[in-house]
Every structure is written in C-alpha cells, then in structure tokens.
Amino acid sequence: MTAYIIRRILVAVPTLVVLILLCFFLMQVAPGGPFTSERPLPPQVLANIEARYGLDQPLWKQMWDYLVGIVTRFDFGPSFAYRDRDVNDIIAHGFPITLTYGLISFVVATLAGMGIGVAAAIRHNTWLDYIAVGATFSAQALPNFVMAPILVIVFTWQLGWLPGGGWNGGQWQYLVMPVIALSTSYVASITRIMRSSMLETLNSSFIRTARAKGLPEHKVVWRHAMKPAMLPVVSYLGPTFVAMITGSVVIDVYFSTGGIGRAYVDSALNRDYAVMLGVTILYGGLTVLFNLLVDVAYAWLDPKIRY
Amino acid sequence: MLGSIRRYGTEMVHRTEQSERIIEALVEGEAIRGRSLWEDARRRFFRNNAAVGALICLGLVMLFTIVGPLFSQWSIEEIDWARMGNIAGEGHPSVESGHYFGLDGLGRDLYARTIQATRTSLIVGVIGAFVAVVIGTLYGAFAGFVGGWVDNIMMRTVDVLISIPYMFIIILLMVMFERSFFMLFVGIGIVSWLDMSRIVRGQTLSLKNREFVEAATTAGVGRFTIILRHIVPNLLGIVVVYATLLVPLMILVESFISFLGLGVQEPNTSLGALISEGAGTVIYGTPWQIACPIFFFLVTIISLFFVGDGLRDALDPKDR
Numbered sequence: 103m104t105a106y107i108i109r110r111i112l113v114a115v116p117t118l119v120v121l122i123l124l125c126f127f128l129m130q131v132a133p134g135g136p137f138t139s140e141r142p143l144p145p146q147v148l149a150n151i152e153a154r155y156g157l158d159q160p161l162w163k164q165m166w167d168y169l170v171g172i173v174t175r176f177d178f179g180p181s182f183a184y185r186d187r188d189v190n191d192i193i194a195h196g197f198p199i200t201l202t203y204g205l206i207s208f209v210v211a212t213l214a215g216m217g218i219g220v221a222a223a224i225r226h227n228t229w230l231d232y233i234a235v236g237a238t239f240s241a242q243a244l245p246n247f248v249m250a251p252i253l254v255i256v257f258t259w260q261l262g263w264l265p266g267g268g269w270n271g272g273q274w275q276y277l278v279m280p281v282i283a284l285s286t287s288y289v290a291s292i293t294r295i296m297r298s299s300m301l302e303t304l305n306s307s308f309i310r311t312a313r314a315k316g317l318p319e320h321k322v323v324w325r326h327a328m329k330p331a332m333l334p335v336v337s338y339l340g341p342t343f344v345a346m347i348t349g350s351v352v353i354d355v356y357f358s359t360g361g362i363g364r365a366y367v368d369s370a371l372n373r374d375y376a377v378m379l380g381v382t383i384l385y386g387g388l389t390v391l392f393n394l395l396v397d398v399a400y401a402w403l404d405p406k407i408r409y
Numbered sequence: 410m411l412g413s414i415r416r417y418g419t420e421m422v423h424r425t426e427q428s429e430r431i432i433e434a435l436v437e438g439e440a441i442r443g444r445s446l447w448e449d450a451r452r453r454f455f456r457n458n459a460a461v462g463a464l465i466c467l468g469l470v471m472l473f474t475i476v477g478p479l480f481s482q483w484s485i486e487e488i489d490w491a492r493m494g495n496i497a498g499e500g501h502p503s504v505e506s507g508h509y510f511g512l513d514g515l516g517r518d519l520y521a522r523t524i525q526a527t528r529t530s531l532i533v534g535v536i537g538a539f540v541a542v543v544i545g546t547l548y549g550a551f552a553g554f555v556g557g558w559v560d561n562i563m564m565r566t567v568d569v570l571i572s573i574p575y576m577f578i579i580i581l582l583m584v585m586f587e588r589s590f591f592m593l594f595v596g597i598g599i600v601s602w603l604d605m606s607r608i609v610r611g612q613t614l615s616l617k618n619r620e621f622v623e624a625a626t627t628a629g630v631g632r633f634t635i636i637l638r639h640i641v642p643n644l645l646g647i648v649v650v651y652a653t654l655l656v657p658l659m660i661l662v663e664s665f666i667s668f669l670g671l672g673v674q675e676p677n678t679s680l681g682a683l684i685s686e687g688a689g690t691v692i693y694g695t696p697w698q699i700a701c702p703i704f705f706f707l708v709t710i711i712s713l714f715f716v717g718d719g720l721r722d723a724l725d726p727k728d729r
Contacts (some may be wrong), residue, residue, distance in 0.1 A: 128585055
C-alpha cells in the first residue's frame with residue numbers, strides 16, 4: 103500500500119510540473135505582452151516595468167523563478183493589472199468562499215446521488231425507480247449555468263424566498279441556490295452510476311449467499327453490497343471534483359459570491375495572465391491532489407486492485 | 410436460424426439431390442445470410458422508442474438551423490431601432506413584426522441569433538467528436554497494439570494531460586490568442602480525444618491477441634496496415650457510441666465558456682451567451698430572451714443523450 107501511494111505521488115508531481123510549465127509557455131507565446139497598450143509606452147518606462155516584473159530575464163530563468171516561487175513559497179507572483187495586489191492576495195480573498203460552497207456541493211452531490219441510487223436499486227422496477235431514472239436522465243442535461251438562472255427566476259423573483267446573490271458571511275440562505283445549481287447534474291450522474299452498480303452487485307452470487315443464510319435485507323445491502331457497489335462511484339468522484347471546481351466559476355459570477363471565479367473571469371477579460379495562471383495552477387494542483395486521494399481510497403476499498 | 414438448419418437437416422435425409430445444392434450454397438455462404446453487427450444494431454436501435462424520438466427531435470433542430478434562416482427577416486446584428494426603446498413592451502415574439510422569437514436586450518432579432526447559436530453549438534459538438542474519433546482512435550489503437558514502453562509512455566502522457574482541468578486551458582488559449590471559432594475548435598480538439606484514446610486502447614488490448622490479427626500477421630501484413638484495416642474497423646462500434654456521447658459534452662463545454670462571456674466574439678453568438686444575456690435581462694420583463702435559448706439547449710442536449718444511450722444499448726457488446 104505504501105509503495106502504491108509513493109508511486110502515485112511520483113506520477114502526480116510531474117503532472118503538476120507539466121501543468122505549470124505549460125501555462126507559463128502559453129503565456130510566453132501569446133501575442134502581445136501584458137503591457138502592450140494602444141498608446142505605446144516610452145521605452146524607458148517599459149524597461150522599468152519589465153524589470154519590476156522580471157520580464158527582462160532570460161526565459162529559462164523566468165520559468166525557473168516562477169516554478170521555484172510556487173513550490174517553495176507558494177507565491178504566484180504579482181498581478182499585472184493591479185499594482186497593489188499580488189496573485190496570492192486575490193486567491194486568499196476569494197478562495198475560502200469558493201471552497202466553502204464547493205465542498206458543501208460536493209458532499210451534497212455525493213450523498214444525495216448515492217442515497218437516491220441505492221433507493222432506486224432496492225426498489226427496482228417500482229414507481230420510485232422509474233421516477234429516479236427519468237428525473238436523473240433529464241437532470242443530467244441541466245448544467246450549473248442553466249440551473250442558476252432558473253433557480254433565481256423561481257425562488258427570487260417569483261417566490262421571493264431566497265436572495266438572488268451575495269455571500270453575507272456564508273449564511274444558509276445565500277448557500278442554498280449555489281449548492282443546488284452546482285450539484286444538480288452531478289446528483290443525477292452519481293445516482294445513475296450508483297443505481298446500475300448496485301443492481302449489478304445485488305445480482306451477484308455472494309449476495310445470494312448472504313440472503314440464503316437468512317440475513318435481513320438491510321444487512322445484505324449495507325454490510326455486503328454497499329462496499330463493492332460504491333467502487334464506480336468512487337472512481338467518478340475525481341471527475342465530479344473537477345466539474346465542481348470548474349462550475350464554481352459560473353456560480354461566483356452569477357451569484358456574485360465574491361469567490362475566486364469572478365477574479366478569474368475579470369483577469370481573463372483584462373488579460374491579467376498572472377492571475378489566470380495562478381488560479382489555473384491552484385485548481386490543477388487541487389485536482390491532482392484529489393485524484394491522488396481518490397486512487398488511494400479506491401485501492402483501500404477494492405481488495406482486487408494490484409499495487 | 411437454428412430452426413432452419415434443423416429443417417434442412419431432416420430434408421437432407423430424404424432428398425440427397427437438394428442437399429447437395431444446400432451444402433454447396435452453405436459453403437458459398439449464400440443459404441444463410443449472416444446478420445452483420447450493424448444490421449443487428451440498427452434493428453435494436455429502431456426498436457427503442459425514446460432513442461428514435463430523440464433522433465427525430467435532433468433532426469428537426471438541425472433542419473431548423475438549415476431552413477430557419479430562409480424565413481428570417483432580420484440578420485444577427487441588425488438593430489430594430491423602431492422597437493429597441495421599449496423591448497419589454499413591443500419586443501415580444503410576434504409574427505407581424507418579423508421577430509418570431511422577439512428581440513434581445515439590444516434590440517436585435519432573437520430568431521436569427523438563436524438559429525446562429527444553435528448552429529454554433531451543433532458544429533462545435535460535431536467537430537469535437539470528430540477530432541476525438543480521429544486522434545483518439547489512432548492514438549489509442551497504436552498505443553495498445555504496439556504495447557511495451559511505447560504504450561507506457563503514450564498512456565502516461567494521457568494520464569498527465571487528463572488530470573489538468575481542461576476548461577481553464579481552453580479559456581487560457583482563447584483569451585491569449587483570439588476569441589474566434591478557430592481557437593475554440595483547437596481548444597476543444599486538444600482535450601476531447603483523451604478519454605477516447607483510453608477506451609480505444611483498452612479495446613485494442615483485448616483485440617490484438619485474437620485469431621484474425623494473428624492470421625494477418627502470419628500473412629505478412631505490416632503493423633500499421635493491421636491497425637488500420639483490422640483493429641480500427643472492429644473498434645467502430647464503441648467509437649461511435651462514445652463519439653455520440655461526446656457531442657453533448659462538447660456543447661456543454663462551449664456553452665459554459667460563452668456563458669462566462671469568454672466565448673466567440675460578437676456579433677457571433679452561442680447558446681451559452683444567449684442564456685447568459687437572457688438571465689441578465691429577465692428582471693425587466695423579457696422572459697422570452699431566456700426561454701428560447703434554454704429550450705433549444707435542452708432539446709439538443711437531451712436528444713443527444715437519448716440517441717447516445719440508444720446507440721450504446723444497440724452497439725455495446727458488453728450489454729448483450
């Protein structure tokens with residue numbers, strides 16, 4: 103097991119390095135630097151600015167400094183658009199908000215999806231099963247950017263129950279719609295995966311044995327069927343996590359939560375590459391870390407896996 | 410089929426003359442025409458009502474994007490100055506003003522814009538799937554067939570690329586170069602083939618030790634010819650299924666990006682951009698501005714899901 107984890111880390115590290123270097127490379131080959139503007143700056147001013155941001159250094163040195171800065175000091179460098187803020191400030195300001203509702207959505211999607219999926223599988227071919235299958239099939243086509251406006255139209259403008267945006271320190275009223283919008287299509291996907299995998303498990307021979315020896319049905323499901331049936335869901339958690347991270351950009355923009363997504367989109371519109379790269383690398387790092395955890399969890403759950 | 414063989418069998422005892430002919434016919438492969446995988450799949454697919462219904466819906470949407478512009482009285486960028494001052498009052502969908510879907514927030518014709526947006530989405534989806542099929546299939550088949558360290562390096566590369574949050578890379582590409590259709594296709598092309606290559610590689614691994622590949626090798630067929638002529642045709646079923654399921658995913662990616670305002674630039678538009686605009690203006694009493702794009706978005710995506718699901722049931726050998 104330890105050897106397996108170490109091997110997985112050895113794959114994860116180059117992934118991160120490739121990501122950082124790829125982003126940095128893209129920034130270099132992009133036409134037009136961050137300081138090209140309609141009115142050309144005097145050459146001396148430009149030289150000063152470039153020296154301030156280290157852009158006068160040779161390319162390999164810039165790349166190396168950037169990499170070392172991130173790895174050793176967790177420092178993503180200065181922002182190109184805001185003189186008084188660096189990328190770390192922007193991340194530190196928005197990231198806790200995004201992380202809060204992101205994690206809640208992730209947990210909600212996983213638990214709700216697994217719950218509905220197991221319920222539908224146990225009540226196979228009853229009305230509950232049919233409703234679950236039908237609803238989740240359509241709900242898969244409801245991504246966050248469709249759910250968010252629909253929710254706001256219904257709950258804010260028609261019913262007036264919930265605030266249409268803002269954060270307010272993370273009070274629950276402000277969390278409800280972001281979490282629903284972000285998790286709907288993943289509740290649907292996880293439900294479908296859980297249902298079909300549970301159905302398959304319940305048909306296998308060790309479950310027949312468990313039933314034959316007279317175990318009550320709830321014990322059959324929870325003690326025997328649950329663990330093997332969970333495996334496909336666990337391997338789907340990695341993609342779900344990535345989707346939550348990506349989707350949070352829409353939530354941050356649409357609900358004005360003050361999260362990091364707003365800063366990301368603004369930086370994209372301002373061509374503030376430093377912030378874009380910082381956010382991309384941060385999210386990439388989180389993804390790699392999470393995939394590592396998922397793989398370890400999978401190895402722990404599945405005794406058949408080869409280390 | 411069994412029944413007919415048995416019948417032939419009993420007749421054979423009585424009429425040797427005819428049996429000769431039947432045996433000859435059997436040898437020639439005429440008497441019992443085998444049903445191919447594709448014929449089987451087509452029959453199974455058309456027995457699936459939901460999938461056929463979805464296919465019809467999808468056909469109608471496509472037809473609409475082709476025929477629709479003929480009836481359009483406005484272009485995507487023309488502003489109806491006469492009505493733009495009072496969009497909530499006069500910009501609603503109506504036949505007599507020529508704005509069948511009403512006006513958008515800037516006084517442009519939503520009918521023309523919805524058609525253009527839907528067409529954008531469909532083209533993006535198809536191109537993404539096409540790139541995935543071409544690159545992913547060749548890459549995966551090559552890695553799986555050659556095996557060894559080549560396979561190892563190729564698949565580790567995919568592992569690295571696949572764990573990067575690709576949405577951010579596409580946005581990065583579009584922002585840094587230009588926000589055009591071309592860059593969008595490049596960005597989507599870069600990411601869409603990764604999953605496909607993994608699936609194809611897995612299938613190739615199970616195919617490459619089969620007898621027909623051995624036979625081809627014995628006959629002296631070269632490696633690349635084997636991949637193209639013997640491995641790839643046998644992968645087609647699974648490739649078609651995953652390509653169909655990929656189309657809606659690519660549409661989702663594109664709509665996501667354009668919802669954020671980072672997609673193709675005005676006056677070109679896309680369903681994500683229209684949904685975003687409509688969501689921003691619905692408070693002024695213009696519900697059609699969000700209803701039209703969401704309707705077309707949902708019909709397209711849900712139909713594609715159903716068609717893909719039907720194809721999987723029809724073609725995937727696992728579920729037989």
